[in-house]
Amino acid sequence: MKLLKQLYKIHSPSGKERAMKKFIRKYVKRRIPDITLKSDRKGNLYMIKGSAETYPCIVAHLDQVQKNHSNDFIPIETKELIFGYSPKHRRPEGLGADDKNGIWIALRCLEKYDALKVAFFVEEEIGCRGSIEADMDFFMDCRFVIQPDRRGCKDLISSIGWTGLCSAEFLKSVGYEKFGYQETDGMMTDVLPLKERGLAVSCINLSCGYYEPHTDREFTVKEDLINCLHWVEHIIETCTDVYPHIYNMYKADGRYAFLWDDEYEEAVNEIFGMLDMDDTLGVDDLEYMYGLYFPHLTKEHFIQIYQAYHDLRQDDLLEESEDYNEEQQDFRNLEFLHQTASFTNGFIRKTDFSDKVASGKCSFIKESQKQENLG
Structure with missing residues (x-):
């Protein structure tokens, strides 16, 4: 949990993700060999590890909602939980686990696997402004895209509104029941703009163990986060095919229906x-x-x-x-x-x-x- 707590210590409100990007760049360059890093004009980060015909892909966002983050902020770890606290002010303060838990999963997988793509987006919390301007060519050789950016421990987001995100074949292949997940509809996050902008493979959003997001009482259940990591690893290791999925938005009376x-x-x-x-x-x-x-x-x-x-x-x-x-x-x-x-x-x-x-x-x-x- 050392890396996770290091991420929690970095305050990264929307539009001010520079410190988080600097930490990730330094961490990757020092610890992960054979990796290519680049960024776009918006400030999104893209990483490619290894050389392959097709890649599994993980995305996460760099920003957080919470405004309170004192200089003495510390993540406190118990046997089951992690939460943020300011000893000086004697108050809880949000971890930004939405979506630092997703960043942690992505970095852990970059360390473990020989071939992987990762994208980190800015300003997700204020309208997915980073992913709206993402470099879509980056995803051309991806087999699928996973975003760990959902509260709780059991949600597999396969659609947002009436926008389907993935194929039935992909859902069948990922084995979500084994890890205690269930398929459901979700709210806007980065995979939706990617899909709307032409992402031609299946993508999903997963619960990754954080609770009470956007508040100063936000906390992470370690067991739920680790279970999500294990499931992402399972998908990477077992889903070796490309899983095509064409974006389709149903309409009613000429307007989007949700x-x-x-x-x-x-x-x-x-x-x-x-x-x-x-x-x-x-x-x-x-x-x-x-x-x-x-x-x-x-x-x-x-x-x-x-x-x-x-x-x-x-x-x-x-x-x-x-x-x-x-x-x-x-x-x-x-x-x-x-x-x-x-x-x-x-x-x-x-x-x-x-x-x-x-x-x-x-x-x-x-x-x-x-x-x-x-x-």
């Missing part, structure tokens, strides 16, 4: 959860954080979700206030009844005493009268 209801519902759940943790976030913050993952949401949608959250929150606060007022009224009523009961009991005792005096039934009155008679 699984809109599912996307919107997921966006609401994600954003509500984030606002529960930090209700100071504004619409622009939410759009920045989630615009990539929900590419079909407009500014108006983010405003609607934001207002819906705060409307519900206001209702909750009002309900809590009403409950509190009812509790206070109940308390005052109870206090009044208690005081009334005390007064009544005292009055009863006084009245009883007066009655006894009037009737001459009080013992000390009787005794006093007796003494007077004797006198």
Whole structure:
């Protein structure tokens, strides 16, 4: 895990990936022989190891969302987890495991295999700006493309919206059930622009063991990350054919059709959860954080979700206030009844005493009268 923690220590927000690129270049040149490196005008990195007719290919992105990254930031490793922490500020800080976990897998595979292609893209988190301008000739001799850039431990992303990413033959060949994965639909990431720009082979996006991405509570489950690495290695070793796949986007009424209801519902759940943790976030913050993952949401949608959250929150606060007022009224009523009961009991005792005096039934009155008679 030493390499992984080194990657976590490097802060690489979108548009400021220079330190990460510098580290990767130095690491590769020192540790991995027979490798060719190049970059394009956008700043994407491309690596080719060995010489082959066709190559397996891994892609990952260099940037992260989190803004907090103190000078004393440290990744803390336990038996099962890794999370980020600032001792000075006594607060958790995001690892950027989305997608440093993918970078780690790519570098591990570069060290292990004789023939492999790897691409690292900039600015994925703000709209896949790097992969949109990728050098597509780099992928001409690839057998398939794998991107480890999905939270959790079991998702095999074979489509994004209604855009299919891979062939049925490739899905059958990768053996995902053996590693505990299941096929599902995903959100926008770099393999989608590659596919839209003409990538003619199968590609997939995989869960790689990070959780609560884009937050300062982000953490990695080591077992899940290692399982993903082992599966990627299995695909590289067993899928030696080229797996063609032609991009196809279904249309309806001349417009792109997407699984809109599912996307919107997921966006609401994600954003509500984030606002529960930090209700100071504004619409622009939410759009920045989630615009990539929900590419079909407009500014108006983010405003609607934001207002819906705060409307519900206001209702909750009002309900809590009403409950509190009812509790206070109940308390005052109870206090009044208690005081009334005390007064009544005292009055009863006084009245009883007066009655006894009037009737001459009080013992000390009787005794006093007796003494007077004797006198």
